[in-house]
Amino acid sequence: MSEYFSNIKTGASTIATGMAITLKHFFNAVKRKGDAGIDDADYFKQVDGLCTLQYPREAVPTPAIGRYRLHMDAEDCIGCSQCERACPVECITIETIKVTADDLAACGKTSGGQQKRFWLPVFDIDVAKCMTCGICVSVCPTDCLVHTPVADFSEFDVSNMLYHFGNLTKIEADAKRRKLEEEKAAKEKAAAEAAARGEAPARPAPKPKPAPGPQPDGGKAGE
Amino acid sequence: MPAAVQQSKAAYDIIRERFGEAVSECDANPTMPFFEVADTSKWADIALFMRDDSRLKFNYMACLSGVDYMEQGQLGIVCNLESIGGPTHKIAVKVKCARDGGSIPSVSCVWHTANWHEREAYDMYGMTFEGHPDHRRILCPEDWTGFPLRKDYQVQETYHGIKVPY
Amino acid sequence: MQELGKADLNSTRIIPQGDNRVVIEKDLDTEYMVLSMGPQHPSTHGVLRLECITDGEVVVEAEPYLGYLHRCFEKYCEKVDYPGIVPYTDRMDYLAGINNEMAFCITVEKLLDIEIPRRVEFIRVITAELNRIASHLVAIGTYGIDLGAFTPFLFCFRDREHILNLLEWISGARMLYNYVWIGGLSYDVPADFKKRVDEFVTYFKPKVVELYQLLTTNEIFVKRTKGIGIMPADVAINYGWSGPMLRGSGVDWDLRRNDPYSVYPELDFKVALPDPKFCEIGDSLARHLVRAIEIDESLKIIEQCLDKMPEVDGFDPRAAIPKKIRPKAGEVYGRAENPRGELGFYIQSDGKSTKPLRCKARSSCFVNLSAMKDLSKGQLIPDLVAIIGSIDIVLGEVDR
Amino acid sequence: MGLLDARISNRNVLVTSVDNVMNWARLSSLWPMGFGLACCAIEMMATNASNYDLERFGIFPRSSPRQSDLMIVAGTVTMKMAEKVVTLYEQMPEPRYVLSMGSCSNCGGPYWNHGYHVLKGVDRVIPVDVYVPGCPPRPEALIGGLLKIQELVRMEGIGVSRQEALKKLAEKSVDPQQVIGQARKATA
Numbered sequence: 020m021s022e023y024f025s026n027i028k029t030g031a032s033t034i035a036t037g038m039a040i041t042l043k044h045f046f047n048a049v050k051r052k053g054d055a056g057i058d059d060a061d062y063f064k065q066v067d068g069l070c071t072l073q074y075p076r077e078a079v080p081t082p083a084i085g086r087y088r089l090h091m092d093a094e095d096c097i098g099c100s101q102c103e104r105a106c107p108v109e110c111i112t113i114e115t116i117k118v119t120a121d122d123l124a125a126c127g128k129t130s131g132g133q134q135k136r137f138w139l140p141v142f143d144i145d146v147a148k149c150m151t152c153g154i155c156v157s158v159c160p161t162d163c164l165v166h167t168p169v170a171d172f173s174e175f176d177v178s179n180m181l182y183h184f185g186n187l188t189k190i191e192a193d194a195k196r197r198k199l200e201e202e203k204a205a206k207e208k209a210a211a212e213a214a215a216r217g218e219a220p221a222r223p224a225p226k227p228k229p230a231p232g233p234q235p236d237g238g239k240a241g242e
Numbered sequence: 243m244p245a246a247v248q249q250s251k252a253a254y255d256i257i258r259e260r261f262g263e264a265v266s267e268c269d270a271n272p273t274m275p276f277f278e279v280a281d282t283s284k285w286a287d288i289a290l291f292m293r294d295d296s297r298l299k300f301n302y303m304a305c306l307s308g309v310d311y312m313e314q315g316q317l318g319i320v321c322n323l324e325s326i327g328g329p330t331h332k333i334a335v336k337v338k339c340a341r342d343g344g345s346i347p348s349v350s351c352v353w354h355t356a357n358w359h360e361r362e363a364y365d366m367y368g369m370t371f372e373g374h375p376d377h378r379r380i381l382c383p384e385d386w387t388g389f390p391l392r393k394d395y396q397v398q399e400t401y402h403g404i405k406v407p408y
Numbered sequence: 409m410q411e412l413g414k415a416d417l418n419s420t421r422i423i424p425q426g427d428n429r430v431v432i433e434k435d436l437d438t439e440y441m442v443l444s445m446g447p448q449h450p451s452t453h454g455v456l457r458l459e460c461i462t463d464g465e466v467v468v469e470a471e472p473y474l475g476y477l478h479r480c481f482e483k484y485c486e487k488v489d490y491p492g493i494v495p496y497t498d499r500m501d502y503l504a505g506i507n508n509e510m511a512f513c514i515t516v517e518k519l520l521d522i523e524i525p526r527r528v529e530f531i532r533v534i535t536a537e538l539n540r541i542a543s544h545l546v547a548i549g550t551y552g553i554d555l556g557a558f559t560p561f562l563f564c565f566r567d568r569e570h571i572l573n574l575l576e577w578i579s580g581a582r583m584l585y586n587y588v589w590i591g592g593l594s595y596d597v598p599a600d601f602k603k604r605v606d607e608f609v610t611y612f613k614p615k616v617v618e619l620y621q622l623l624t625t626n627e628i629f630v631k632r633t634k635g636i637g638i639m640p641a642d643v644a645i646n647y648g649w650s651g652p653m654l655r656g657s658g659v660d661w662d663l664r665r666n667d668p669y670s671v672y673p674e675l676d677f678k679v680a681l682p683d684p685k686f687c688e689i690g691d692s693l694a695r696h697l698v699r700a701i702e703i704d705e706s707l708k709i710i711e712q713c714l715d716k717m718p719e720v721d722g723f724d725p726r727a728a729i730p731k732k733i734r735p736k737a738g739e740v741y742g743r744a745e746n747p748r749g750e751l752g753f754y755i756q757s758d759g760k761s762t763k764p765l766r767c768k769a770r771s772s773c774f775v776n777l778s779a780m781k782d783l784s785k786g787q788l789i790p791d792l793v794a795i796i797g798s799i800d801i802v803l804g805e806v807d808r
Numbered sequence: 809m810g811l812l813d814a815r816i817s818n819r820n821v822l823v824t825s826v827d828n829v830m831n832w833a834r835l836s837s838l839w840p841m842g843f844g845l846a847c848c849a850i851e852m853m854a855t856n857a858s859n860y861d862l863e864r865f866g867i868f869p870r871s872s873p874r875q876s877d878l879m880i881v882a883g884t885v886t887m888k889m890a891e892k893v894v895t896l897y898e899q900m901p902e903p904r905y906v907l908s909m910g911s912c913s914n915c916g917g918p919y920w921n922h923g924y925h926v927l928k929g930v931d932r933v934i935p936v937d938v939y940v941p942g943c944p945p946r947p948e949a950l951i952g953g954l955l956k957i958q959e960l961v962r963m964e965g966i967g968v969s970r971q972e973a974l975k976k977l978a979e980k981s982v983d984p985q986q987v988i989g990q991a992r993k994a995t996a
Contacts, residue, residue, distance in 0.1 A: 026627075033625050033626045036621050036625070041559060056577075057573040058577060062607075066570070082580065085580050086581050107484075107488045107493075150499075151584075152584075152586045153581075153594065157726075
C-alpha cells in the first residue's frame with residue numbers, strides 16, 4: 020500500500036518539476052531573442068527569451084564561408100578544369116577552346132593578373148546535384164568558384180537549377196572554334212612544308228628526343 | 243614489431259598449433275595483422291575454437307566484409323575479431339571461395355554479428371553461406387538482379403518499370 | 409504491466425516472466441496477426457520496416473526489413489578518390505558528421521602513416537565531441553517524442569541549434585560538414601572560437617540539468633522504459649553491440665579509452681555506465697542514461713581540450729595534407745567511437761590507384777539493430793517503440 | 809453545365825471571392841506528411857522545432873497521408889522505397905502538393921551517377937511542384953519552398969488548373985541568371 024502511494028507521490032512530484040521548468044520558460048519568453056550571428060561577441064548573451072526566428076522577416080546571418088549556392092565568376096576562370104576533375108558528384112561540366120594568339124588580349128586577364136588561355140563556351144553547374152562539399156572551391160587556383168551563403172532558391176522546375184556560366188554564346192563559340200582550327204591547319208601546313216623541304220620541324224621543343232617521331236606524326240596530320 | 247602485432251602473432255600461434263596446415267602463414271603487417279583459412283571447410287571449427295579457447299576468447303566480431311578478388315577469380319570475407327573483457331589482442335581472418343557458386347561455412351551461430359553481415363556479403367557479392375539460418379538479401383530488394391559490389395557489375399535498366407540509370 | 413497477469417480472462421492467461429516479458433497460455437488457439445510497421449512510421453526513426461507477428465498485444469517476433477535507404481556508399485568508395493569519400497561518410501550517420509569523417513580519416517591516415525599536427529587533433533576532438541552532444545540531443549529529444557513527451561524535443565533542438573551554429577561557423581555547413589580532411593582540416597577555427605565554445609559550455613551545463621529533470625527523472629518516462637528490452641552483457645557482446653548500447657548493458661568498453669586514437673589518451677574522462685540504482689542494467693532506461701551521462705563527459709572533454717589546445721600563429725590546417733593521396737598497398741581496419749557505437753572502416757588499397765579497392769563501413773547501428781528480433785520477443789507493442797527509440801538507429805548508417 | 813463552365817472561366821466576382829477564401833484557408837493550413845527519409849528529415853525536424861517553428865505558417869506534420877495535403881519528400885528515395893512513396897502519394901486526398909526537398913529527391917543528388925539503388929529524382933514516380941535545392945537545405949530554404957507552395961495555392965482556383973497556375977507563376981518569375989548577373993555587376 021505504501022508503495023502505491025509513494026508511486027503516486029513520485030509521479031506527481033516529477034511531473035510538477037517538469038511543469039515548473041516549462042512555466043519558468045513561459046515567463047521567460049516575453050522578450051525576443053536578438054538575431055546576432057555566432058561570430059558576434061554577444062551571441063550567448065542573447066540566448067534567453069523567445070528563440071523562434073521569424074524567417075522571411077529575420078534570419079541568422081550565415082557565415083562568410085557558408086557553403087550553399089555555387090557561383091562561378093567567368094571573368095576570373097582560366098579554364099583549368101581542376102574543379103571538374105575534383106568534384107565527387109560530377110556536377111560541373113566544362114568545355115574549353117584554346118585562345119588563338121591574336122585573341123589573347125580580347126580574352127583578357129584575371130583579376131589576379133594572370134593571362135587567360137581558354138575560352139569557356141560551356142561552364143555548367145547543376146546545383147540540383149551539388150552536395151556543397153566545397154572540394155571544387157578548395158582546388159580552384161584563381162578563387163573564381165565560390166559557394167555563396169545564399170541558401171533559399173527553390174524552383175518550380177528542376178531544369179532551372181542548371182546554371183550556365185560560360186562566357187561565349189553558341190555562335191561565338193563556333194566562330195572561335197573555327198578560328199582555332201584554321202590557325203592549327205595553317206601551322207601544320209607550314210610544318211609539313213618545312214618537313215618536305217627537309218628542314219628540322221619548326222616545332223619548339225616538346226618532343227626533342229625521339230627524332231623520327233615527329234616526322235610521321237606531322238606528315239599524317241598534314242594529309 | 244609493435245606490441246599489438248606481437249599479441250596478434252601470439253594468438254595466431256595458438257590457432258596454428260591447433261589447426262596446423264588448415265590456416266596459412268600469419269601476415270604480421272602493422273596496420274591489420276591477418277591470417278587466411280586455407281581449408282575453407284574448417285572455418286566454422288576455427289571460429290568456434292577462437293571464441294571459446296580460454297587463451298584466445300575472441301568474443302567480439304567487429305566487422306565482416308565481403309571482398310571481390312577478381313584477378314584470382316575468388317570471393318572472400320574478412321573478419322576482424324577481438325576480445326572484450328579478455329586479452330587485448332585482435333586479429334583478422336580471411337576466408338575465400340570460388341567466384342562462381344562458391345560457398346563459405348556460416349559462423350552466425352558463433353557470433354550473432356555475423357548473421358546480418360553474412361547476409362549483406364551475400365547480397366553484395368553472391369557467395370553462399372552454408373548453414374546460415376536466414377539466407378536472404380538484406381539491403382537490395384528480393385528481386386534485384388546481380389550482385390552490386392562485384393567488380394564486373396552492370397546495373398539493370400529498369401526495376402519494376404522505373405528507369406534505374408540517370 | 410505485472411498487473412496483466414492478475415486479469416484472469418476466461419480462456420487466456422498472460423503470465424509474467426520477469427524482465428517485463430510475458431507468455432500467453434490459452435485454452436483455445438488463436439491465429440497470429442502480422443502487423444507491418446513502417447517504412448513510413450513516425451516512431452521508426454526513418455525508413456525501417458518491422459514485420460511484427462503478434463499474438464493479441466504481445467509481439468511474438470519482430471523481423472526488421474532494411475534497405476529502404478541503401479545509398480550504395482561502398483560502391484561510391486570504389487568510384488571516388490579518397491578526399492571525395494569524406495563527404496559521403498558524412499551522409500552515413502547524418503547526425504554525427506564530424507565523428508564519421510574522423511573515423512574515416514584516421515583509418516586512411518593509419519594506412520598512409522602520416523603525422524597530424526597537434527592543433528588539428530585538438531580541433532578534431534572538440535568538434536567531434538560537440539557533434540556527439542548534438543547527436544545525443546536528437547536521440548534524447550526524439551526518444552521523448554516516441555514516448556509521448558514533446559517538450560524535451562523542443563528544448564533539445566533549441567540547444568542543438570547553438571552547436572550547429574558553432575560548427576557552421578568553422579566549417580561552412582550546418583549538418584554535413586566535410587570539415588575533417590585526410591591529414592588535416594578544411595579550415596582553421598576562427599579566432600573567437602575557443603571563447604565561444606567556452607561560453608557554450610557554460611550556457612549548456614544548466615540546460616543539461618534541466619533536461620534531466622524534465623525527462624530522465626519523469627515518472628511516466630521511467631515507467632515506460634525501466635525493465636523494457638533487457639539485454640544481458642554477454643549476449644550484447646556476442647551481438648557485436650558497441651557504444652552506449654553496450655555500456656547500457658554494463659560492459660565497461662569505450663574505444664576512446666580501450667583503443668585510443670587522436671589525443672584521447674591525454675584527456676581525463678570516465679566511461680559512462682548506468683547506475684543500477686536508477687535502472688535495471690541493460691534495459692532501455694540504462695541506454696538512455698548512458699547517453700545523458702555521455703553529454704556531461706563530452707562537456708568535460710571539450711573543457712580540457714580548450715585548455716590544452718596549442719595556439720599557433722598563422723596555422724595552416726591543410727599543410728599536412730598530401731598532394732596526392734595514394735596509400736601503399738595494404739589493408740587496414742580503423743575505427744572510432746561514434747555517438748552510436750563503433751564505426752569502423754575496412755579499407756583495401758592496391759597501392760596504384762587513388763581510389764580504394766574495397767572500403768567497407770562497419771556501421772554501429774546496423775549491428776545494434778540486428779538484435780531487434782531477440783529484444784522484441786514477448787514484449788508488448790507499445791514497448792516495441794521504446795526499444796527502437798533506445799537503440800537510436802540512424803537509417804543512413806544502417807543501410808549505407 | 810456549359811453555361812456554368814463559361815461563367816466560371818470568366819472569373820466573375822462570386823467565383824473570385826470564393827477562390828480567395830478557399831485559397832486562403834488552404835494555404836494557411838498546409839499539413840505536410842511527417843515523412844522523413846534521410847539527412848533532410850533532420851533539417852525538416854529542425855524546421856519544425858523551436859528555432860524555426862513551422863506552426864507560424866499553420867504547418868504541422870501529420871502522421872497519416874489521409875490527413876495531409878502536402879508531401880515533403882525529405883531525402884533519398886531508393887528503388888525499394890519508390891513504390892511505397894507512390895502508395896503514400898495515392899493515399900493523399902486531392903488537391904495534393906509535393907515538395908521535393910534536397911538534392912537527392914530533386915535528381916538523385918550525390919548519388920546520381922553510380923547509385924544503382926537510388927531513384928534519380930522523385931519526379932520519375934510522382935509529380936513534384938516545388939524543388940528545394942541544398943544538401944541538406946537550410947531550414948530557411950525549406951521555409952522558402954513552402955512559401956512557394958503557398959504562392960502556387962494562391963494562383964489556383966475554380967477552373968484554373970495547376971498547369972495554368974504554374975504558367976502564370978513562370979511568367980511572373982525572374983531568370984536566376986539575370987539576378988546573378990546583376991549581383992555580379994553590383995559587386996564588381
